[in-house]
Amino acid sequence: MIQTVTLIPGDGIGPAITDEVVRILDSAGAPIEWERHDAGLTAVENGHDLLPQETLDSIERNRFCLKGPLTTPIGAGFRSINVALRKHFDLYANVRPAESIVPGGRYKDIDIVIVRENTEGLYAGIEHYIGMRQDPRAVAESVMLITRYGSDRICRYAFEYAIEHKRKKVTLVHKANILKNTQGLFLEVGREVAKNYADAIEFEDRIVDATAMQLVLDPYQFDVIVTENMFGDILSDLTAGLVGGLGFAPGVNIGKDVAIFEAVHGSAPDIAGKGVANPSALLLAACLMLEHMGQKETAARIRGALKTVIHDGDTVTADLGGSASTTAFSDAVIEQIATGA
Numbered sequence: 001m002i003q004t005v006t007l008i009p010g011d012g013i014g015p016a017i018t019d020e021v022v023r024i025l026d027s028a029g030a031p032i033e034w035e036r037h038d039a040g041l042t043a044v045e046n047g048h049d050l051l052p053q054e055t056l057d058s059i060e061r062n063r064f065c066l067k068g069p070l071t072t073p074i075g076a077g078f079r080s081i082n083v084a085l086r087k088h089f090d091l092y093a094n095v096r097p098a099e100s101i102v103p104g105g106r107y108k109d110i111d112i113v114i115v116r117e118n119t120e121g122l123y124a125g126i127e128h129y130i131g132m133r134q135d136p137r138a139v140a141e142s143v144m145l146i147t148r149y150g151s152d153r154i155c156r157y158a159f160e161y162a163i164e165h166k167r168k169k170v171t172l173v174h175k176a177n178i179l180k181n182t183q184g185l186f187l188e189v190g191r192e193v194a195k196n197y198a199d200a201i202e203f204e205d206r207i208v209d210a211t212a213m214q215l216v217l218d219p220y221q222f223d224v225i226v227t228e229n230m231f232g233d234i235l236s237d238l239t240a241g242l243v244g245g246l247g248f249a250p251g252v253n254i255g256k257d258v259a260i261f262e263a264v265h266g267s268a269p270d271i272a273g274k275g276v277a278n279p280s281a282l283l284l285a286a287c288l289m290l291e292h293m294g295q296k297e298t299a300a301r302i303r304g305a306l307k308t309v310i311h312d313g314d315t316v317t318a319d320l321g322g323s324a325s326t327t328a329f330s331d332a333v334i335e336q337i338a339t340g341a
């Protein structure tokens, strides 16, 4: 069955890498019909809103969206378009797998998934200044919002993900030793949820600072990590670093009805238009999307071809030490898909 997917090419290098990803998925026979819509700087340049209503309607209708990186113009009225999208569709889970692809790194065969709560914590954006004497900004205060509801749904999501992906362990990461109410509630709810899965999935909890050190010293002890918003933001960049950096970091923001797949990197204005961007992270995001749709075999073929091209090293982009263009790199992946088929 053909699935319609909303495609937001995005800004900067976004259109170039989305074009290549579409070409690669087509070559692999992925049963997808694309519905292109603007957002971000490109939308504004085309005379639309930053987040046009047609784009939102399309995502709502199709439920799947593949999104290139978006530039939020300074003074746009909100902090980030990505945050606005998460809020609009209540995309409460941010899932970021970190899997070794680049050869020659410090570690081989890393395979860790971070499940980050996406709507609460310090990133709920509840902050203000308090004036004192002559200084209107003498104090800045921010609220760490943790709810039982939000903690419950993200922990359940992590366990369900672990079961569906045949994972063995969920580690809940927190700072409940210091933030006894907020982080304490997250831990308390996580422990309750874990009881429902005790027969199938091992559960442990760890303090965030110790986790950061252990991820660097011995990452193999981790499988699925579930954590609140800010810790997830930081730790998922750390795990991306373990497998070669943001060039290989895909992510998905998931809500009850909608899933938006994206590369973790930004619009790279410094190399936009030069034809040298690496499409790998967005391609890996597209593979996550195919898996989510049940197209696991197609996703595996594409991922296998990408790995082969990177390991061969002859036709890779500059960020991977090569000199190939975005198009030449994608051609090599397409050729590999055809050979492997």
Ligand code: NAI
Pocket: 013, 068, 069, 070, 071, 072, 082, 246, 247, 262, 263, 264, 265, 266, 267, 268, 269, 270, 271, 276, 277, 278, 279, 280, 281, 319
């Ligand atoms: P960035 O990720 O765009 O760039 C950081 C560095 O990595 C640059 O040197 C860039 O050339 C390089 N790079 C990034 N992606 C690459 C790729 N695919 N291939 C080769 N090199 C690549 O981060 P930066 O410069 O902080 O942000 C630029 C813009 O992107 C900002 O407007 C920011 O708001 C936006 N952004 C959007 C995101 C999204 O839509 N998910 C995420 C992060 C930033």
